[in-house]
Amino acid sequence: MATIYNTATTLDGFLATPDNSLDWLFAVEGSDDAESSFPAFLDGIGAMAMGSTTYEWLLAHEALVDEPQKWREWYAERPTWVFTHRELPVVPDADIRFTSDDVRTVHAAMVDAAGPRDVWLMGGGDLVGQFADAGLLDQITATVAPVTLGSGAPLLPRVIGSDRLRLVSVEQRGQFAELRYAVGAPRTQA
Numbered sequence: 001m002a003t004i005y006n007t008a009t010t011l012d013g014f015l016a017t018p019d020n021s022l023d024w025l026f027a028v029e030g031s032d033d034a035e036s037s038f039p040a041f042l043d044g045i046g047a048m049a050m051g052s053t054t055y056e057w058l059l060a061h062e063a064l065v066d067e068p069q070k071w072r073e074w075y076a077e078r079p080t081w082v083f084t085h086r087e088l089p090v091v092p093d094a095d096i097r098f099t100s101d102d103v104r105t106v107h108a109a110m111v112d113a114a115g116p117r118d119v120w121l122m123g124g125g126d127l128v129g130q131f132a133d134a135g136l137l138d139q140i141t142a143t144v145a146p147v148t149l150g151s152g153a154p155l156l157p158r159v160i161g162s163d164r165l166r167l168v169s170v171e172q173r174g175q176f177a178e179l180r181y182a183v184g185a186p187r188t189q190a
């Protein structure tokens with residue numbers, strides 16, 4: 001069982017533009033190539049978490065409140081924790097749990113729900129950073145698109161040194177490079 005941050009990113013380390021657009025991703029020639037390994041990845045996932053901006057992007061971009069069957073087609077019954085301090089619209093019949101609890105508490109519940117399968121952290125970057133700060137991030141899979149944005153939502157706004165990151169695999173998927181890293185434990189303070 002691993003806790004995995006799996007996301008697409010720009011070459012300069014952004015998940016989205018400052019106004020939360022992913023148009024740069026869909027504009028890449030053969031952009032579906034970025035997702036070619038996704039079905040196999042999702043098969044191994046038993047629980048998911050994301051921040052509220054990511055959730056609201058999905059709601060708006062995919063009209064999920066009106067077309068909730070899409071959620072079930074993609075994610076089936078996987079329990080999903082959405083981190084927020086606000087009351088947000090619910091996707092009907094989806095197992096979505098809104099929370100502002102500590103990531104350690106939520107992670108324990110996610111691991112419990114996932115059973116033998118992995119936990120997927122969808123983003124954004126600071127939320128994943130909170131899991132990393134707590135020593136709860138095991139892997140990063142970053143699918144790098146051939147584009148720079150200069151600014152936007154950061155991939156992972158934390159300092160994690162090369163002593164803690166090990167490159168496990170590199171795959172070319174069309175115009176995308178899929179980089180997989182194992183994340184080591186944080187160093188304990190002397």
Ligand SMILES: NC(=O)c1ccc[n+]([C@@H]2O[C@H](COP(=O)([O-])OP(=O)(O)OC[C@H]3O[C@@H](n4cnc5c(N)ncnc54)[C@H](OP(=O)(O)O)[C@@H]3O)[C@@H](O)[C@H]2O)c1
Binds near residue numbers: 008016053054126
């Ligand atoms: N390229 C990709 O494949 C990819 C992947 C993921 C995301 N994205 C995009 O990247 C952008 C990420 O947005 P973002 O950086 O704002 O990150 P986000 O994690 O999606 O949302 C951040 C928000 O989540 C809530 N939150 C975070 N930590 C929390 C905690 N511990 N407790 C309670 N609430 C918490 C806060 O909002 P409130 O409390 O105000 O609700 C915070 O402002 C989005 O546009 C998303 O669509 C792209």
